[in-house]
Amino acid sequence: MADEALFQFLHSEIIQYVKGVESGESVRAWDTRETENGRCVSKLENMGFRVGQGLIERFTKDTPRFKDELDVMKFICKDFWTSVFKKQIDNLRTNHQGIYVLQDNKFRLLTQLSAGKQHLEHAPKFLAFTCGLVRGALSNLGVKSIVTAEVSVMPACKFQVMIQKM
Amino acid sequence: MAVCIAVIAKENYPLYIRSVPTQGELKFHYTVHTSLDVVEEKISGVGKALADQRELYLGLLYPTEDYKVYGYVTNSKVKFVIVVDSSNTSLRDNEIRSMFRKLHNSFTDVMCNPFYNPGDQIQSKAFDSIVSAMMVQAC
Numbered sequence: 001m002a003d004e005a006l007f008q009f010l011h012s013e014i015i016q017y018v019k020g021v022e023s024g025e026s027v028r029a030w031d032t033r034e035t036e037n038g039r040c041v042s043k044l045e046n047m048g049f050r051v052g053q054g055l056i057e058r059f060t061k062d063t064p065r066f067k068d069e070l071d072v073m074k075f076i077c078k079d080f081w082t083s084v085f086k087k088q089i090d091n092l093r094t095n096h097q098g099i100y101v102l103q104d105n106k107f108r109l110l111t112q113l114s115a116g117k118q119h120l121e122h123a124p125k126f127l128a129f130t131c132g133l134v135r136g137a138l139s140n141l142g143v144k145s146i147v148t149a150e151v152s153v154m155p156a157c158k159f160q161v162m163i164q165k166m
Numbered sequence: 167m168a169v170c171i172a173v174i175a176k177e178n179y180p181l182y183i184r185s186v187p188t189q190g191e192l193k194f195h196y197t198v199h200t201s202l203d204v205v206e207e208k209i210s211g212v213g214k215a216l217a218d219q220r221e222l223y224l225g226l227l228y229p230t231e232d233y234k235v236y237g238y239v240t241n242s243k244v245k246f247v248i249v250v251d252s253s254n255t256s257l258r259d260n261e262i263r264s265m266f267r268k269l270h271n272s273f274t275d276v277m278c279n280p281f282y283n284p285g286d287q288i289q290s291k292a293f294d295s296i297v298s299a300m301m302v303q304a305c
Contacts, residue, residue, distance in 0.1 A: 058278060065241060
C-alpha cells in the first residue's frame with residue numbers, strides 16, 4: 001500500500017515546484033494568474049506525455065496487438081489505469097466518432113485534495129499530468145489525440161479524449 | 167547469430183542499425199528497407215486468421231539465397247528486423263523469438279530512460295552490448 005502514497009506525494013511536490021518556478025519567472029507586470037496557471041498546466045502535461053510513452057512501452061510488451069481504436073481505449077481504461085492508479089476507469093462513453101469520455105468516480109490524485117467543491121480552482125493542475133499520461137500512452141500506440149479533463153465535484157473527474165484523424 | 171540487426175521507428179526511419187562490418191553495410195541497409203514492405207503487409211493483413219494478427223512476432227519475412235530476414239513489431243509500431251546467415255540452418259524459431267524478446271526488453275529500457283527522446287537514434291551502451299552479444303563475432 002505504501003507505494004501508492006509515494007507517487008501521490010511526488011506528484012503534489014512536482015505541482016508545487018512547477019508553480020514555484022512559474023511564479024518566480026513571471027516578473028513581468030502583465031502576467032496574470034491565468035497565464036501562469038496555463039504555463040504550469042502545459043509543463044505538467046508535457047511531463048506526463050513523456051512518462052506515458054515510456055510506461056506504455058513497458059505495459060504492452062507482452063500483450064497481443066490491438067485490433068482497433070476501441071480496443072486501445074479499453075486497454076487504457078482497464079490495464080493501464082489499474083497499473084498506474086490501482087483501479088479501473090468507472091465509465092467509458094463514446095460517440096463512435098472519435099470522442100471518448102473516461103469517468104473516474106474516485107480519482108486517486110484528487111482524493112486527498114477535497115471531498116466536494118472546495119479548492120476546485122486548484123484541481124486542473126492536479127489533472128494535467130494525468131492528461132499528458134493518457135496522451136503519451138495513446139500517441140505511442142499510434143493514436144493522435146487531445147486529452148482534457150474536467151471536474152465538478154471531487155474526487156470524481158472526467159477525461160475527454162478527442163481522437164485526431166491525420 | 168545475426169548478421170544484421172535493425173530497429174525501425176513507427177514512421178519507418180531507422181533508430182538503430184548495426185551489421186557485421188566485414189560485409190557491405192549498404193547491402194544490409196537495403197535489405198532492411200525492402201523488408202519493411204513485407205512487414206507492412208503482414209501488419210495490415212486482411213483476411214488472415216485472427217490469431218496471426220494478434221501476435222507480435224512476425225516470423226520469416228522472406229528468404230534470399232544468402233540470408234533470411236525475420237521481423238517483429240511492438241504495440242507501439244516499432245519494428246525489429248534481424249538478418250541471419252542462410253548457411254546457419256541450426257538456428258531454430260525459438261531462438262529467433264528469444265532474440266526478439268531480449269531486443270524488446272532492452273528497447274523498453276531505452277524508452278524508459280528519461281534522457282532518451284523518442285524518435286532519436288539509440289545511443290545506449292546497454293542496448294549496444296545486448297546487440298553485440300547477438301551478432302556474429304567478426305573475426
